[in-house]
Amino acid sequence: MSDITQEQVIQTELTAAYPCLQDKVRIQRARRLYAAVSKERIGEVFAFVVRNMDFSMLCAITGLDEGETLGAIYHLARPDGMVLNLSTSVPKDRPMLRSVTVFFPAADAYERELIDLLGFQVEGLGPGPRYPLPDNWPAGQYPLRKDWTAPDQAGPQREGSENPDV
Amino acid sequence: MSEIRSRNVTIPIGPQHPALKEPTSFSVTLSGEKILQVGVRLGYNHRGIEKACESRSFIQSLYLIERVCGICSHSHSSCFVQAVEEIAGLQLPPRAMYLRTIVAELERLHSHLLWLGVAGHEIGFDTLLMYTWRDREIVMDLLAAITGNRVNYGMNTFGGVRRDISHEQKADILKAMDTLEERTKYYISVATEETTLIQRLSGVGVLSHDDAIRLGAVGPTARASNVKRDIRKDDPYAAYDQVPFDLITSDCCDVYGRTLVRVGELMESYKLIRHLLNNLPDGPLAVKAPRKIPTGEAVSRYEAPRGEDVHYVRANGSEKPDRVKVRAPTLANVQAVAHMLKDRYLADLPIVVAAIDPCFSCTDRLIDLTRDGDGRCDVITWGQLHDYSMRWYKGQGMDLAKLNNRFKCGESS
Amino acid sequence: MAGDLFYILVFPGFLFLAVFALIADYIDRKLHAKLQNRIGPPWYQPLADLIKLAAKEDLIPRQVDPWLFKLAPVFAVTAVVTAALYIPIWRHGTPMSFNGDVIVVLYLLTIPTLTFFLGGWYSRSVYSMIGAARSIMQLFAYEIPLFLSILAPALLADSWSLGGMTLFYAHHPWYALFNAVGLFTALISLLGKLERVPFDIPEAETEIVAGSFTEYSGRLLAMFRLALSIEMIVGAALIAAVFLPFGLNLGGPAAFGLYLVKVLGIVAVIALARTVFARLRIDQMINFCWQFVAPVAFLQVIIDLVAKGVIAR
Structure with missing residues (x-):
């Protein structure tokens, strides 16, 4: 192993291209990098790492309820095993994200999950069936938000019930 | 046949279908035997x-x-x-x-x-x-x-x-x-x-x-x-x-x-x-x-x-x-x-x-058995359960023990 | 009159055929299971299945024509039982034989497939309709080779009745060897007719649930199942009579025993095919039948015509 690890190379490259990411790129362990990006820059940074840095796999998109804001983490991976986690936050009253389906058609399911479970709005996502909640799920109910609790009784919401044994 | 060729039929494969071991829904638009379009609807197994x-x-x-x-x-x-x-x-x-x-x-x-x-x-x-x-x-x-x-x-x-x-x-x-x-x-x-x-x-x-x-x-x-x-x-x-x-x-x-x-x-x-x-x-x-x-x-x-x-x-x-x-x-x-x-x-x-080997839901096997009569619950070991199933099938006229031995002897295929 | 009635209803008519079909079904299933390293069903399983189905409620979809829906399975059973009446069992010919009965048998054996089509098509369910369409498409693929391969031995025997054919081959047993190719193609066509693996395309479970039979239940389904089982032994008996016409001279029990052995032997071949092959796709099946089976069956006709010419000289 050389003195400069592959992780540090990625860190340097990223901060060189986006000075605003200075100190925002964190190496947690071998092959795991985390970067927090503002919601204004996430589209650019995402496009840059996918196009120029060979992050050719989108492992998943995680949605988070961070209290005042909603967070989204794009888990991107490279064929050599490097994983870059780009996270961003958007305000809860206007939780707008740009769809990444142009880069990764498979992101469709992950983005629909963000919409259904956390109430994100995803711009540029084509029409299609919802996922994973049932079609008769009441509007405005987002099960993964921290303030959401399962309604007591069965009914249309039963699928979102907290009891995994149902 | 001409009727089926002249118009496209959409057939539902799922949520319940013999080909699927787990609920998922494919709606398949067909022209004759050819698939024109596939719509996938997931989420039937969402358990939160x-x-x-x-x-x-x-x-x-x-x-x-x-x-x-x-x-x-x-x-x-x-x-x-x-x-x-x-x-x-x-x-x-x-x-x-x-x-x-x-x-x-x-x-x-x-x-x-x-x-x-x-x-x-x-x-x-x-x-x-x-x-x-x-x-x-x-x-x-x-x-x-x-x-x-x-x-x-x-x-x-x-x-x-x-x-x-x-x-x-x-x-x-x-x-x-x-x-x-x-x-x-x-x-x-x-x-x-x-x-x-x-x-x-x-x-x-x-x-x-x-x-x-x-x-x-x-x-x-x-x-x-x-x-x-x-x-x-x-x-x-x-x-x-x-x-x-x-x-x-x-x-x-x-x-x-x-x-x-x-x-x-x-x-x-x-x-x-x-x-x-x-x-x-x-x-x-x-x-x-x-x-x-x-x-x-x-x-x-x-x-x-x-x-x-x-x-x-x-x-x-x-x-x-x-x-x-x-x-x-x-x-x-x-x-x-x-x-x-x-x-x-x-x-x-x-x-x-x-x-693609879609993930099937499987059920676990029973290890808590309620005994007939006294309704008492007790846990039985794997070996006991194995013997029990052998006995049960023997009662049904099938001696699986013999069969297993035969496999173990290497008689196969 | 009473004799005829006995012949039609009891032996070797409906009752015998039903029992024999269940036995053949059992042997088919047991053998299939043994070949797959399974235990297989107990001997009474086919009968138990039949009784269970017969005890169930008949569900008839609201949109269908109830008469057609109910009559389709009845026609299927009737046609195969009628066909059986012309097939020699323990002597040359049957009381019903006439010159041309081989054609009648072949057409009677086509009727079940037509009832599968009608029953499925008028079930008004997409699975049934696709299954019905596949039944008919498949019919066109295997029917010609089957006709060719059954009629070629008739050409050689110069008789259009099954009794006449068996009599001819009894006198000239070695001539049956001319028809070896036809036996092969007839067996393949029979697999198609019976909708068995590798040609179980019209009822491919994993694609179209149960094909034509998807909407059928209870007694009506039982009748379809029985018709298929009887068709299996009638088809096997037809092939046995045409291609393996030996032993009918023995008369009585010996000939009857030989008949059972021949039919069950063919059932065993069918079970073997079910074990070793995967289901083909409809296009592959049709290509296979037209590119390979039909030309070979045609070759059989030519062989028999040439043989006949040589013999006549």
């Missing part, structure tokens, strides 16, 4: 496990996560455990790493054998189903002997594993590997020589190398399109960086290639298990894990039998996880299925869908 984890302690979540899938239960639990161990900064004893890997490979064996049978069934070749599922029982018995369960093993705990492999078990596993290897060689010869099988699999469900990358296919689906993608190699976890094994790929890009990759991986797994068992280090099974996990986050990747499994865990310093995100391999492959089905025949749909 991610949300449920947030209200449970870490150790409770572990057992809940293990029940995400009945077949790759060890995959999900290992993936989750790895993430939590990373956050808590736990260093696993080497023996625990090896044991975890052995169970993982045994799980791959039973999952791939299961797949081979299902694939046979989907193309109307039930003999293959019967043969492979018979052999799968050997693996299931091994898993039951090691972990106490046929599925949902409960092998993992934070900081290590819960059970050890004894010398006798080691010998049993090694013997079983020889039997299985011999049988697998027979399946390879069937897969490469049987004409109707090749006709039904070859050129079906084509996914080109570029499409596989573009659509984000994972696991054997991707490897059959010659994409060298295997988390065990790319992002090694557990003991995979210490054992030699080959990455199996195929450039067939079709269902036939996926079959070859899976039987090839079976052969690799036998090799892996032998190596792991013969080099099993001594030492403790687990290190002590704290009840409260410090604040932090981790992404864990794991090569499940079906492909890459991704877990994201965030802890906030309490006993309960703040967020658990699970991405099962099937979700990554579903896009590829819709692509593969376009302009194909309806008859190919079941096998193309099955070829």
Whole structure:
């Protein structure tokens, strides 16, 4: 192993291209990098790492309820095993994200999950069936938000019930 | 026939359909026998496990996560455990790493054998189903002997594993590997020589190398399109960086290639298990894990039998996880299925869908029995349960013990 | 009159055929299971299945024409039982034989497939309709080779009745060897007719649930199942009579025993095919039948015509 690890190379490259990411790129362990990006820059940074840095796999998109804001983490991976986690936050009253389906058609399911479970709005996502909640799920109910609790009784919401044994 | 040709029919495959072992809905628009369009609707099995984890302690979540899938239960639990161990900064004893890997490979064996049978069934070749599922029982018995369960093993705990492999078990596993290897060689010869099988699999469900990358296919689906993608190699976890094994790929890009990759991986797994068992280090099974996990986050990747499994865990310093995100391999492959089905025949749909090995829900087996009469509950051991089932079938006029002995004598195929 | 009635209803008519069909069904299933390394059903399983189905409620979809829906299985059973009346069992010919009965038998054996089509098509379910369309498509593929391969031996025997054919081959047993190719193609066509693996395309479970029979239940389904089982032994008996016409001279029990052996032997071949093959796709099946089976069956006709010319000289 050389003195400069592959992780540090990625860190340097990223901060060189986006000075605003200075100190925002964190190496947690071998092959795991985390970067927090503002919601204004996430589209650019995402496009840059996918196009120029060979992050050719989108492992998943995680949605988070961070209290005042909603967070989204794009888990991107490279064929050599490097994983870059780009996270961003958007305000809860206007939780707008740009769809990444142009880069990764498979992101469709992950983005629909963000919409259904956390109430994100995803711009540029084509029409299609919802996922994973049932079609008769009441509007405005987002099960993964921290303030959401399962309604007591069965009914249309039963699928979102907290009891995994149902 | 003219009527069916003149207009397009849309037929529902699912949510309940004989070809699907788990509810999913494909609405297939047909022109004659040709598929024009496929609409996929998922989510029928959404059980809210991610949300449920947030209200449970870490150790409770572990057992809940293990029940995400009945077949790759060890995959999900290992993936989750790895993430939590990373956050808590736990260093696993080497023996625990090896044991975890052995169970993982045994799980791959039973999952791939299961797949081979299902694939046979989907193309109307039930003999293959019967043969492979018979052999799968050997693996299931091994898993039951090691972990106490046929599925949902409960092998993992934070900081290590819960059970050890004894010398006798080691010998049993090694013997079983020889039997299985011999049988697998027979399946390879069937897969490469049987004409109707090749006709039904070859050129079906084509996914080109570029499409596989573009659509984000994972696991054997991707490897059959010659994409060298295997988390065990790319992002090694557990003991995979210490054992030699080959990455199996195929450039067939079709269902036939996926079959070859899976039987090839079976052969690799036998090799892996032998190596792991013969080099099993001594030492403790687990290190002590704290009840409260410090604040932090981790992404864990794991090569499940079906492909890459991704877990994201965030802890906030309490006993309960703040967020658990699970991405099962099937979700990554579903896009590829819709692509593969376009302009194909309806008859190919079941096998193309099955070829990505969509995750089936499985039920565990009963270990709490209520006795007739006094209604008392007691737990019976695996051996007792095994004997009980033998007795029950004997009462039905079927002596399975005799049959099993015959298999053990090596009379097969 | 009473004799005829006995012949039609009891032996070797409906009752005998039903019992024999169940036995053949059992042997088929047991053998299939043994070949697959399974235990297989107990001997009474086919009968138990039949009784269970007969005890169930008949569900008739609201949109269908109930008469057609109910009559389709009845026609299927009737046609195969009628066909059986012309097939020699323990002597040359039967009381019903006439010159040309081989054609009648072939057409009677086509009727079940037509009832599968009608029953399925008028079930008004997409699975049934696709299954029905596949039944008919498949019919066109195997019917010609079957006709060719059955009629070729008739050409050689110069008789259009099954009794006449068996009599001819009894006198010239070695001539039956000319028809070896036809036996092969007739067996393949029979697999198609019976909708058995590798040609079980019209009822491919994993694609279209149960094909034509998807909407059928209870007694009506039982009748379809029985018709298929009887068709299996009638088809096997037809092939046995045409291609393996030996032993009918023995008369009585010996000839009857030989008949059972021949039919069950063909059933065993069918079970073997079910074990070793995967289901083909409809296009593959049609290509296979037209590119391979039909030309070979035609070759059989030529062989028999040439043989006949040589013999006549």
